[in-house]
Structures are given as structure tokens and as C-alpha cells.
Amino acid sequence: MLRYRLLIPVFCLFLTSCSGSEYLSETTPQPATEEASMPSVDRIALDERIIKRQLPNGLTYMIRQNERPEKRVELRLVLNAGSILEDEDQLGLAHFVEHMAFDASRKSQRRYGIWLALDEKGVKANAFTTHRTTVYEMSDAKSAGKFNNGEEETKAGTVEGEMQIMVDQFLEGKHIGSHIDIEKGAVIGENRMRNNTLAWVEHETMCAFFGPKSLACARAPQGTDETVAAFTVKDIELFRSKWYKADRSTLYIAGDYDPSAMEKTVKKVWDIASMKTKNKASNLPNMAVNALTGVYGEGEKRRGKDVKPLRSIEISGNHKGMDGILIHFLLSDPVNGNYMDSGPMSRLEKLHSIHADIFRYVFCHMVYESVMKMTNEDDEAMSDLDFDASIDTNYQYGAKVHEMKLKVGMGFGGAGAAQNINFPESRDGSWRTLLFTALVEMRRLAVHGPNPTLLSNAIGAYLDKMEKDASEAGEKSSSEIVEELYGDLSPKHVYYHQTESFAHQKSMLSAGMELHASRFVQAEASLLWKGWINTFLLNVTNAFEKEWLLGIQTSPRSLLRISFSKDGGSDSEYAISKDSVLLLSRQALDSVLNLPEAPKTHARSDRLFGVKAGEDSFRSRSKRRYVRDNEALASNERLKLTDDFAHAIKGSK
Known part of the structure; x- marks a missing residue:
């Protein structure tokens, strides 16, 4: 599926000529920027050993x-x-x-x-x-x-x-x-x-x-x-x-x-x-041939056609043998839904991909820590929960998609966790607590932006991973290298040696760049939250939140799909319906938001940059x-x- 690479549009959150601000209109309230701190558009040097x-x-x-x-x-x-x-x-x-x-x-x-x-x-x-x-x-x-x-x-x-x-x-x-x-x-x-x-x-x-x-x-x-x-x-x-x-x-x-x-x-x-x-x-x-309106193309109206956004909700309990619930929310990119296959990356494009990883780290940590606090369970005990959010530029589908996944009751904590799943809990409605928590944290991140300490932790973890990759580059197997050579399978994919990559990325994530990273993370969360609101046609009454979201571009295609297996049970066994999810969404919209707090404990998302792609990879x-x-x-x-x-x-x- 859509899990190849985390790459998104050309970066520059506060400049209307660059991506990141692509999600923000010219009327969106924006802080002052330090354009001089932005990296040049020079192409990153290639590995001369190839x-x-x-x-x-x-x-x-x-x-x-x-x-x-x-x-x-x-x-x-x-x-x-x-x-x-x-x-x-x-x-x-x-x-x-x-x-x-x-x-x-x-x-x-x-x-x-x-x-x-x-x-x-x-x-x-x-x-x-x-x-x-x-x-x-x-x-x-x-x-x-x-x-x-x-x-x-x-x-x-x-x-x-x-x-x-x-x-x-x-x-x-x-x-x-x-x-x-x-x-x-x-x-x-x-x-x-x-x-x-x-x-x-x-x-x-x-x-x-x-x-x-x-x-x-x-x-x-x-x-x-x-x-x-x-x-x-x-x-x-x-x-x-x-x-x-x-x-x-x-x-x-x-x-x-x-x-x-x-x-x-x-x-x-x-x-x-x-x-x-x-x-x-x-x-x-x-790949755009016969696709639904709004998935591919440029701009909110897609190629100048005056079409309304396409939003849909699907709930299916007909997946026999599926042990749990998968809540999957997808948005097409509001600026350009096409896979961008430009060959060698510019420094700005690379910075954008870095910020995509940082967004994933921050949002996932906020959700996991909030769930731990609400359920009074530590990270190791959350065997029936897996959460992820990413920006996926996918060569095979030729598309750029923003997505959020919540998996409940599937044993993603590992083999031991799979044996200890309390499956009835996912049937008695625990999915409600988990989805509500994810929505509240999405909204909190969209309205207030990331906590500075958590953002700093994310940047530090990313740099630690890049430094570790660079120091261990000489220890990689030929199998790992050859798969890095072909990457996402695009004929224009370019391989960068870890040593060169680390040198470039370290300069991109200096202290002066945290402001850009913060605004990117907030803009991405805002895009997801606005997409969710539009999918359920919710009315935002908070004046500040409403003004902010009005400045976020609208995704022309959204889908919420909830999949599970009734396995002979009644239609209401999970109590999942459009109305029940709508009610949760309204509760999340009406909840009182405090500012994002500094992280108080570790969550499994903190290991995000240290885990190699496993058997779940495409x-x-x-x-x-x-x-x-x-x-x-x-x-x-x-x-x-x-x-x-x-x-x-x-x-x-």
C-alpha cells in the first residue's frame, strides 16, 4: 500500500512561492520568517563511488x-x-x-x-x-x-x-x-x-x-x-x-x-x-486515467475544473478473519496530487522530507502519550494499539497522499502482544477512546502547533539516526545497498550516501530552523484536521480556530474507511456507524484544548527513526x-x- 517514502511538496512554510505555505492561503496569519536561514536550492551532491x-x-x-x-x-x-x-x-x-x-x-x-x-x-x-x-x-x-x-x-x-x-x-x-x-x-x-x-x-x-x-x-x-x-x-x-x-x-x-x-x-x-x-x-x-475527481492534478479545483470536493465515509464489517479494527483516513494533496519525479533532490526538497518525518514523530508521540495517560497503561502494555500518520509520495500509484491510521486489537506490539490481546475490549467500544484521543491531539497540534521540547526531541532523534547511519555506512550489507540504489523503484530515483546526507541534513536542522519545522508540523496537522471536519461537515465555532482553518487549503478528495470483521456477531457489536464516529468528532471539536505539554515519558514512536523497515513494508x-x-x-x-x-x-x- 502507501508506505514507500515520506516525501512531500517543495518546502517553505511562510513564503507563498514555496510548498508548505502551499497549504496556507495568503490571508492565513503567519509569523515573521528568517529567509536567510533557508537552505539554497542547490542540488545535493551524488555518491561519486557509483x-x-x-x-x-x-x-x-x-x-x-x-x-x-x-x-x-x-x-x-x-x-x-x-x-x-x-x-x-x-x-x-x-x-x-x-x-x-x-x-x-x-x-x-x-x-x-x-x-x-x-x-x-x-x-x-x-x-x-x-x-x-x-x-x-x-x-x-x-x-x-x-x-x-x-x-x-x-x-x-x-x-x-x-x-x-x-x-x-x-x-x-x-x-x-x-x-x-x-x-x-x-x-x-x-x-x-x-x-x-x-x-x-x-x-x-x-x-x-x-x-x-x-x-x-x-x-x-x-x-x-x-x-x-x-x-x-x-x-x-x-x-x-x-x-x-x-x-x-x-x-x-x-x-x-x-x-x-x-x-x-x-x-x-x-x-x-x-x-x-x-x-x-x-x-x-x-495513473490519473479513470481516477476519481480530486485525487490527481494541481490546485484545489484540479486543472481548472469547477468541481466540488469529493468526500466519502465507508464502514465495512465484512472482512472475515480480521482481528480488530482499522481506521484509515486519507486526503489527496490540495496543491498537487501527482507523484513528483524530479530526479536529484534540491536542498529544499530534502528539508521538506525531513520535516515530514518530524511531523510523524511529533504527532505519534502526542497520541501515544495521551492514550497512556487516559488508559493508565505504559507503552509496553498497549499491545492492541498501533497509530501512524504520514505524507506519502507513492511512485506505484503516481500520487501524493496524506494519511492517518489507527489499528485497534491487532497485536502490533509484537508476537507476545498478539497472544495477549483482549479482543473483547475492541468490541466493547475501546476504539471510541482511542479515536477520540487521536482526534483531540490532531486538533491540538493544528491549533497550537508542537510543544518546543517535543519538537526539539524529534529533531534530535532524527539527527541521531542520520549520524548513526553515517557512522555505520561502511557496515551495510550489499543487499541493503542495492535496495537503496533502486529506492522507490522510480527510474529517476537517486541514491545518496549516508555520509553526504548527514552533512547536508545537519546544516538544515540548525537551531534557527526549528521555527520552519514547527510551522510545517502545524500546517500538516491543520490539513488533516480540516479534512476531517469537512468530511463530517462539522461547524467550527471557535473564532481563532475558524480563522486559522479558513486559511488552510481544502483537500479535494477525502476518504474515511473503517474495516473490521463481525465474525458472526450482530451489526451493532462494535457499535461502529457513521453516527457514532460523527458524535466522537463533535466531542473532539467541542473539547477544551490546553497547550501541548512537554513529553513526560517515552513512547514507542520515539524509536521511529531507529527501526528498520520490517515485514510490514511494501x-x-x-x-x-x-x-x-x-x-x-x-x-x-x-x-x-x-x-x-x-x-x-x-x-x-
């Missing part, structure tokens, strides 16, 4: 030397093609082609020929497909010819064999009808297992936000049982021949090798004339393991993995 070039056939490659682990190389082939390129009768085809890329090749026509060839060499393989991208991965590549002895050093020619297999995947796929029919069962089974997961609920939320006919919804990578069951050899070959092109692809390499020698190997293996296309690769479709959820970690597993046992799903195809034909 080799980035393009072969005559159009393939781009990036090489970055890294010695951890020794004698190992990581390869990623990122193809600028995904499910949005499918026709109506091809839903799920991009994902299915990715599956079949691990099957037979012209050199080895056995079932799972590519997969087994890699496995025999001790290489771990994986892949995933998104709306706009397909990624093939090879990990732990070792020395050529003696893949498992670990004795020979990993120099340029030693990964030539693995690269050649990747070329076979890309260029020499051999599609056999009987193999395809077996794989259909695996894909259909995989899709059906998604139906009870939180990822599927989030997909439905995206469909509600972008619209059922939008590319974000209608071209979801998993497709449908019916379309998958109908795929033929011809379908796969036509899709590959049309979209698997060198000029749509980038090869990322990180590992323990001599860079110049590795570049010679890349040229030797990949500089194949037959991969060159006669015409330049066509652009991907515009990239991790998107992957499917082709090669088991247990290398002793016999090949014939691996081949049984899809047999368990073979029966699914019978009911889908």
Missing part, C-alpha cells in the same frame, strides 16, 4: 562496490513495466509472467529450470511485481564455476554465470503449456490466501480512494482467478516481447569486487544487440520466496509447492 552508464542496447546499469559480506554479490534487475500495462482481459499477466520467468528457458526446458539452475549454484532468487515495476533478485552470488566452496575471491568474472542466467530469464524464456497450467494453480492459490490479510483490506481502501476504475485499483497486480486461468503461452510471449526491453531496464549491482572489472563483465554479458529496440520505450500510462509484503532458506530441501520437494494449489485451476476454468 558507476552509472547505459549500454548501446539501452540497458542502464549501476555498480557500487561493497565488502560486506566478503566474496558475495547482489544483483537486481528492475524492469519499468508492471500491471498497469495489461489489457482488460490480461489482469494479473505481468505478475504471472514474473512467475514463469523462473521456469524453463531455451537452454533448460525442465520445470523450474531457471530456479533450479540458480539454486544449484547456491544463489537465492526472488522477485515481485507492482503496478509499474517488476524486480528480479539474485542474492549471495559466489565465484564462477565453484559456487559453493567460498574459496575464490569474488572478482569481475566470477558472477558471469549468474548474470547469464538472468539474461536467460529476460531474453530466452521458454514457455511450456503444461508448466503454465500448474503455475496457474499456484498463482490463484496465492491470490486467495491474500483475501483474509490486512494487505487485501488496504487494497480495497485504495480502490475506494482512487476509484474502482482507476489504474491503481483495476490493474492490481494479482489479477482475478478468471483471467489467470485463461492465460496461454501466446499471452505470455506477447507480453514479454512487448515490454521486456533493455531500454526499460536497470541492472543494480553491489558487492565485493573490483568495479572496473565488474563493468567489463556487465558489458560482456548484457551488451546483446538483439535486446536493442528499434523505437524508444513508450511511457507508462498516466517491498517485503510483495515478495514471494522461490528458493527456501533450507538449502538441504530436495528439489522434488520444492516442485511439490505448486501441486498443492493445482486443484484451484479446476474450479477456475
Whole structure:
């Protein structure tokens, strides 16, 4: 879903020519600023240790030397093609082609020929497909010819064999009808297992936000049982021949090798004339096609069209097996709802992304600490609560979205917490207390801005994280580096080394910059609060608050979606309805607000900058393991993995 990067519009909260003030009209009361303290618009320097070039056939490659682990190389082939390129009768085809890329090749026509060839060499393989991208991965590549002895050093020619297999995947796929029919069962089974997961609920939320006919919804990578069951050899070959092109692809390499020698190997293996296309690769479709009004485009009226904001509330208790409640609030950006793909970041753009992280830290801490105070529980005891708020510029959806999530009763405190959830509490209405608390803190932050001590803590935590990343940059694994190289999968994504990033960011967060950070945090909270008020058509009576919110631009698209499972209970078991949420919203609007207090205790949000992306990340959820970690597993046992799903195809034909 929408959890790739926290990037938002160009920053400058008090200058009407810059973003941040984009949310504030010229009439909004604003304090004096120190323009001289704003960073220059110079582009941030790139990592000079990266080799980035393009072969005559159009393939781009990036090489970055890294010695951890020794004698190992990581390869990623990122193809600028995904499910949005499918026709109506091809839903799920991009994902299915990715599956079949691990099957037979012209050199080895056995079932799972590519997969087994890699496995025999001790290489771990994986892949995933998104709306706009397909990624093939090879990990732990070792020395050529003696893949498992670990004795020979990993120099340029030693990964030539693995690269050649990747070329076979890309260029020499051999599609056999009987193999395809077996794989259909695996894909259909995989899709059906998604139906009870939180990822599927989030997909439905995206469909509600972008619209059922939008590319974000209608071209979801998993497709449908019916379309998958109908795929033929011809379908796969036509899709590959049309979209698997060198000029749509980038090869990322990180590992323990001599860079110049590795570049010679890349040229030797990949500089194949037959991969060159006669015409330049066509652009991907515009994600705004068939989307609901207000999601994409610039300005409040979106491209000059005189349209009213689109606001909706959806409450669904039909998610069987969902252990708890997900309250998800989304707003389109009022200034520009499009993903901004500008390549190298300016210092102002980087400052804006920093402030987005600081907003997340501040708002989450305020909610968690308030809940602890209200429930008289410490942070470790709040096993049934997870809160987050972010600004998400998402390449796969091509959109910029502001969102808030409240998860109740789902065990997000970890495995132990999941076992100790008091599930009836989420049914007896504890969600009311938690949502009310989140709304009050959102309003408090919008009206008064952040407490200076909490803001200072957030900035300090951010700088500590950046300094730690810089000091540990030399300890990163090649797997971590290669994924940082491709980032959010945009072809224009730029990698910055942690040392250079820290040097720039430290200067951006000097004491004189706290005022800018404070106003950004307040403006973002104001945008969310005004969006919530407008969604429920609430009447603001407080004169100061009303004047302030009038100066905040209006998001043209908002969605509140509440998802849970009745699991055989009555419709009123949770007592969740539009009226009950409206009542809570009115109570939050009418409550007396004190100034934000200085933090009195630690909350889990304080560790926000110290936690690496886990299994909840989009990239991790998107992957499917082709090669088991247990290398002793016999090949014939691996081949049984899809047999368990073979029966699914019978009911889908």
C-alpha cells in the first residue's frame, strides 16, 4: 500500500512561492520568517563511488562496490513495466509472467529450470511485481564455476554465470503449456490466501480512494482467478516481447569486487544487440486515467475544473478473519496530487522530507502519550494499539497522499502482544477512546502547533539516526545497498550516501530552523484536521480556530474507511456507524484544548527513526520466496509447492 517514502511538496512554510505555505492561503496569519536561514536550492551532491552508464542496447546499469559480506554479490534487475500495462482481459499477466520467468528457458526446458539452475549454484532468487515495476533478485552470488566452496575471491568474472542466467530469464524464456497450467494453480492459490490479510483490506481502501476504475485499483497486480486461468503461452510471449526491453531496464549491482572489472563483465554479458529496440520505450500510462475527481492534478479545483470536493465515509464489517479494527483516513494533496519525479533532490526538497518525518514523530508521540495517560497503561502494555500518520509520495500509484491510521486489537506490539490481546475490549467500544484521543491531539497540534521540547526531541532523534547511519555506512550489507540504489523503484530515483546526507541534513536542522519545522508540523496537522471536519461537515465555532482553518487549503478528495470483521456477531457489536464516529468528532471539536505539554515519558514512536523497515513494508509484503532458506530441501520437494494449489485451476476454468 502507501508506505514507500515520506516525501512531500517543495518546502517553505511562510513564503507563498514555496510548498508548505502551499497549504496556507495568503490571508492565513503567519509569523515573521528568517529567509536567510533557508537552505539554497542547490542540488545535493551524488555518491561519486557509483558507476552509472547505459549500454548501446539501452540497458542502464549501476555498480557500487561493497565488502560486506566478503566474496558475495547482489544483483537486481528492475524492469519499468508492471500491471498497469495489461489489457482488460490480461489482469494479473505481468505478475504471472514474473512467475514463469523462473521456469524453463531455451537452454533448460525442465520445470523450474531457471530456479533450479540458480539454486544449484547456491544463489537465492526472488522477485515481485507492482503496478509499474517488476524486480528480479539474485542474492549471495559466489565465484564462477565453484559456487559453493567460498574459496575464490569474488572478482569481475566470477558472477558471469549468474548474470547469464538472468539474461536467460529476460531474453530466452521458454514457455511450456503444461508448466503454465500448474503455475496457474499456484498463482490463484496465492491470490486467495491474500483475501483474509490486512494487505487485501488496504487494497480495497485504495480502490475506494482512487476509484474502482482507476489504474491503481483495476490493474492490481494479482489479477482475478478468471483471467489467470485463461492465460496461454501466446499471452505470455506477447507480453514479454512487448515490454521486456533493455531500454526499460536497470541492472543494480553491489558487492565485493573490483568495479572496473565488474563493468567489463556487465558489458560482456548484457551488451546483446538483439535486446536493442528499434523505437524508444513508450511511457507508462498516466495513473490519473479513470481516477476519481480530486485525487490527481494541481490546485484545489484540479486543472481548472469547477468541481466540488469529493468526500466519502465507508464502514465495512465484512472482512472475515480480521482481528480488530482499522481506521484509515486519507486526503489527496490540495496543491498537487501527482507523484513528483524530479530526479536529484534540491536542498529544499530534502528539508521538506525531513520535516515530514518530524511531523510523524511529533504527532505519534502526542497520541501515544495521551492514550497512556487516559488508559493508565505504559507503552509496553498497549499491545492492541498501533497509530501512524504520514505524507506519502507513492511512485506505484503516481500520487501524493496524506494519511492517518489507527489499528485497534491487532497485536502490533509484537508476537507476545498478539497472544495477549483482549479482543473483547475492541468490541466493547475501546476504539471510541482511542479515536477520540487521536482526534483531540490532531486538533491540538493544528491549533497550537508542537510543544518546543517535543519538537526539539524529534529533531534530535532524527539527527541521531542520520549520524548513526553515517557512522555505520561502511557496515551495510550489499543487499541493503542495492535496495537503496533502486529506492522507490522510480527510474529517476537517486541514491545518496549516508555520509553526504548527514552533512547536508545537519546544516538544515540548525537551531534557527526549528521555527520552519514547527510551522510545517502545524500546517500538516491543520490539513488533516480540516479534512476531517469537512468530511463530517462539522461547524467550527471557535473564532481563532475558524480563522486559522479558513486559511488552510481544502483537500479535494477525502476518504474515511473503517474495516473490521463481525465474525458472526450482530451489526451493532462494535457499535461502529457513521453516527457514532460523527458524535466522537463533535466531542473532539467541542473539547477544551490546553497547550501541548512537554513529553513526560517515552513512547514507542520515539524509536521511529531507529527501526528498520520490517515485514510490514511494501517491498517485503510483495515478495514471494522461490528458493527456501533450507538449502538441504530436495528439489522434488520444492516442485511439490505448486501441486498443492493445482486443484484451484479446476474450479477456475
